[in-house]
Amino acid sequence: MKKAAGTRLNILQKAFELxxxxxxxxxxxxxxLATTQVTKGAFYYHFRNKDEMGIAIINELLKPTLASSFIAPLQNDKNPIEAIYKLIHYLLIEDEFLQVQHGCPVANFTQEMASWNKDFNDALNDITQQWIKTMAAAIVKGKEKGQIRDDINAKQVxxxxxxxxWGIRNFAKLENNKKVYLSxxxxxxxxxNTLK
Amino acid sequence: MKKAAGTRLNILQKAFELxxxxxxxxxxxxxxLATTQVTKGAFYYHFRNKDEMGIAIINELLKPTLASSFIAPLQNDKNPIEAIYKLIHYLLIEDEFLQVQHGCPVANFTQEMASWNKDFNDALNDITQQWIKTMAAAIVKGKEKGQIRDDINAKQVxxxxxxxxWGIRNFAKLENNKKVYLSxxxxxxxxxNTLK
DNA sequence: CTAAAAACATACTAGTTAGTATGTTTTTGT
DNA sequence: ACAAAAACATACTAACTAGTATGTTTTTAG
Structure with missing residues (x-):
């Protein structure tokens, strides 16, 4: 049960890119199937149907990425304002997987699937709320440290x-140019800085 | 050439809703065809193909709506800060066509079509830039009137x-609840208010 | 080593898709 | 009133879709 896990992961990764x-x-x-060189039999051995594969992509690929790239940077930093800015800067400018012309994978999925498939909605809401909660927690910490004003609503921010x-990622598709990110x-x- | 224009408009409107x-x-x-009760022959008389219809929806339905509902409110108001807030509030809370579970039509189109169809991209960029420019112009006016700080970059805002x-419209799909709009x-x- | 289960392969199906070919009806200008 | 053009109607096609039926091969446990 080792090579099989490899095929499954291969399907998930290639499918996600597509x-x-x-x-x-x-x-x-x-x-x-064409890009993975996997046959239909293999595909349907690993996934009951297309949607089950979609959910697996969210839970088994996006969720771990979220944890490492979106959550961790917010938990470790001393200053939440700097941490948030650095994180967004990293995601928009430096990250090598995310492409300006394709937006944010989670936002894309949300737009396409939410309200049409409850399983997708739940899985997407799950990871999105995780990000929001982590960011809010960092802000609360900043408030306690006096780095952020007392009257700021953490979750709201x-x-x-x-x-x-999400918006700027979608917006940048139109111009297909990272310059809008800088603005x-x-x-x-x-x-x-107005949170200080 | 009157009834024909009616069929065409009917197709555009129903298609847009769908x-x-x-x-x-x-x-x-x-x-x-099913919802319009129009036949395939009529459809393809009015539109060369599906994409041409899509572009027509943007140019002939979205663009005029933009002008009346998104642009005009920003041009008439005395105070740009109030005008922007009132506009967004109206769009999120009061507008009766826009539904929380379906997001923003322009943002949806952008996500789905931009980067895959240049015509869509151009048409969408056109109306989006129009909105941005109008909003920026209102802010510039506010700067001149002393309602907005001098160091504020209008287009950036x-x-x-x-x-x-765009982001909150997509975000609200997940919760399918207007409450997130209030936050x-x-x-x-x-x-x-930090622009003052 | 071997039987059973896991993993994969191939061929097929029924439904849907955008678009076309070829008509008929309706509208229009004169 | 009438021919020409505009507007619409019907039947079809070829390609693609997710999914299934039925196999064969590979892996694993005992």
Whole structure:
């Protein structure tokens, strides 16, 4: 039971890349089979149907990535304002997987699937809430340390930041140019400084 | 050439509603024919193909709506900060066409089509830039009137606000509840007040 | 080593898709 | 009133879709 896990992971990873580029609905199972060199029999051995694979991508690929790349940086840093800015900066400018023309995978999935498939909705809400909660917790810590004003609503700010991040990722698709990120980051920095 | 224009408009409107609810790719032409009671012959008389219809929806339905509901309120008001807040509040809370579970039509289209179809991209970028420019112009006016600080970058703020709006519309899909809008609006108001 | 289960392979199906071919009806200008 | 063009109707096609039926091969446990 080792090689089998490899095929499964291979399917998930390649499928995720395709879906990130083309969207879930427009990525056919045959597309996935062609790029993975896996046969239909193997695919349906590992997944009951396409949606089950989609949920597996969220839970087995996106969730761990979230934990390492989105959650951890917020928990370790001393200063939440700097941590949030550095994180968004990293995600927009430095991260090598995320592409400007394809937006945010979680936001994409949400737009396409939420409200049409409860399982997708739940899985996506799960990881999104995790991010928000972590960010809010960091802000609360900052308030306790006196780095952030007392009258700031932590969760409210976390939602506001997340919304902006999702929005700018979608927005940048139109111009297909990272330059809009720089403009956004400037205003984000200004906004974050008003929390002090 | 009067009834014909009616059929065309009927197709565009019903198709737009379907696309807003289900997405562009997953709304089939047969779906549109079924809800409009129009035949395939009529459809393909009016539109060369599905994409041409999609572009027509953007240019002939979304663009005018943008002008009346998104642009005008920003041009008439005396105070840009109030105008922006009132506009976003209206769009999120009061507007009767926009549904929490379906997000923002322009953002949806952008996510689904931009980077895959240049015509869609251009049409969407066109109306988005129009909104941004109008908002930025209102902010510039506010700067001249002394309602907004001198060091504020108008276009930067307009992009920031637009991103947040798109983001929260997508975000609210997950919870399928207008309550998240209230939290967002509170922070938006706080943010807007820092421009003073 | 061997039987059973796990993992994969191939061929097929029924439904859906955008789009076309070829008509008929309706509207329009004169 | 009438021909021409505009507007619409019907039947079809070829490609693609998710999923299944039925195999064969590989792995694993005893």
């Amino acid at each position: 879906i990130y580029e083309k969207g879930y609905q427009t990525t056919s199972i045959d597309d996935i 976390a939602m506001f930041v997340t919304s902006g991040y 956004y980051l400037k205003e984000l920095k200004r906004y974050l | 696309i807003y609810e289900k997405g562009y790719q997953t709304t089939s032409i047969d779906d549109i 307009a992009m920031f606000v637009t991103s947040g709006y 967002y609006l509170k922070e938006l108001k706080r943010y807007l």
